[in-house]
Amino acid sequence: MSVPATVIAAGGVVWRERRGTRQVLLVHRPRYDDWSLPKGKLYPHEHVLLCARREIEEETGLRVVFGPPLGVQRYEVRKNGGTAPKLVHYWSAQPVDGTAFEPNDEVDGITWFPVDEAREKLSYPRDLDILDRLDRVLPVVATVVVLRHAQAVKRKDWDGKDTLRPLSSSGMDVAQRLASVLEALGVDRLISSDAERCVATVTPYGALIDRHIHLWPEISERGYEADPDGIRGLAERVWKPGRVTVICSHRPVLPALTRELGLKVGKFATGALLVAHRLADGRIVQERFHSP
Incomplete structure (x- = not known):
């Protein structure tokens, strides 16, 4: 029996400073009714950094530049009637440009939260681990x-x-x-x-x-x-x-x-x-x- 190929994805913790408070951007996905960090799967032959940038822009409307890496998530996902391992790379990301966010079937809302509120809002403990690493690599x-x-x-x-x-x-x-x-x-x-x-x-x-x-x-x-x-x-x-x-x-x-x-x-x-x-x-x- 063949082993399912690993699903590779990439994303980031998008952050900014507002009046001395660090805020992070979370996305809401209607399919799962969850709040998470922006991310998505690599296209064939796509560089992992460019995947992360593309997915963040597609989900939030923001173009970002990347800072230090924040780690990798490993978990199982459903695929072709079974399960497959998934690997998600994350980086610190700061917005440099962008357009107005337009809700869609994949992401119907985005919100900037102070870090403490983001920790309460995130739906998955694995995302908390990535968020908590942001402080360790800044400034x-x-x-x-x-x-x-x-x-x-x-x-x-x-x-x-x-x-x-x-x-x-x-x-x-x-x-x-x-x-x-x-x-x-x-x-x-x-x-x-x-x-x-x-x-x-x-x-x-x-x-x-x-x-x-x-x-x-x-x-x-x-x-x-x-x-x-x-x-x-x-x-x-x-x-x-x-x-x-x-x-x-x-x-x-x-x-x-x-x-x-x-x-x-x-x-x-x-x-x-x-x-x-x-x-x-x-x-x-x-x-x-x-x-x-």
Whole structure:
């Protein structure tokens, strides 16, 4: 007997501050007559962050940017006459734009509640666990997104200078999709190696938000090989209070770069990213994402 496939979903705790009081947004679903956190299922091949953003917008009318992760729910749901495991990812989310909410068959009402009232209103204990984690990851002082460039043309297929080696066609597609992921994270500052494959990876997002890309030769392969100590002291320049900074570099450079930034070192596939949030108490909350 085959095991049912896990249902993957994503959502967020959407919050705001009003007159010194933190409020969170809950949705009412008429089908279940419950109050819950906005969430929904992934489309095939959809990036989990983009799913969370799409579902929140569909259910509330609000576009959000994501902060630190708030954990994962695991429970059973009915599926095809039986049950299947469900996995729901949640993030802290703040509204940045939106339209007037329109009730529909799935969600017929949304309401902002002070956190204490939201705890009383939520219908499921599992949602309380996620809500209670919000306090543990706020406030965020600064955010850094460490990114390996998307797939480039292979070295053996390129006759020019390595620093000019461009992205492959699939790499260009990834760069376009990355723009939506970086937008969901609220990135507002762009740093890149001066190599073409790195610059091209963040160019679509730079064009989307009309921001200049700061080129740092010291985080290129060539620059790092010439002077491995050149990355020392970069952390202070990267971690900017109140900013969400993406820094795009290369596989040979990333271990030393992540150490310099005070982050856990790990392997990066092309187009993969590490998102790190520095909290007011000095802790760093980080998570990894595969290439979109």
